Amino acid sequence: MDFVSNIVSRSLSSDASGRDWACAASLGVAALGISYFIVAKVSEFGFLCAKKKSKGNWVNPEIRKEDSKVVDSCDIEDIGEKKVFCRCWRSALFPYCDGTHNKHNLETGDNVGPLIVGRKKSN
Numbered sequence: 001m002d003f004v005s006n007i008v009s010r011s012l013s014s015d016a017s018g019r020d021w022a023c024a025a026s027l028g029v030a031a032l033g034i035s036y037f038i039v040a041k042v043s044e045f046g047f048l049c050a051k052k053k054s055k056g057n058w059v060n061p062e063i064r065k066e067d068s069k070v071v072d073s074c075d076i077e078d079i080g081e082k083k084v085f086c087r088c089w090r091s092a093l094f095p096y097c098d099g100t101h102n103k104h105n106l107e108t109g110d111n112v113g114p115l116i117v118g119r120k121k122s123n
């Protein structure tokens with residue numbers, strides 16, 4: 001550390017040579033680089049921790065986790081009178097509701113329920 005403080009004090013004095021200023025500038029750039037690297041790594045670590053923590057809070061706990069996105073489609077002609085679609089992500093019949101949302105709501109205090117799609121009743 002004496003080496004660094006010696007260069008800095010010599011650079012800041014009025015009789016500093018160009019070589020001293022260049023050395024001090026190099027040290028400053030190196031210090032900025034190291035600081036940037038440390039901040040970037042600490043931020044990345046925090047991001048990774050947040051990502052791991054959120055895993056337990058996933059909306060979808062287990063349905064088709066091997067897929068990057070769970071997408072289902074249903075033709076309107078196949079709906080019949082009505083279909084009940086799961087929105088709690090806990091149904092064994094997903095994408096259809098099997099009533100598991102009631103158990104989930106009791107256990108967690110949540111208030112999720114299905115989406116019911118039906119045909120308008122004709123007059």
Ligand code: FES
Binds near residue numbers: 088089091097098
């Ligand atoms: S089981 Fe998921 S909404 Fe009913």
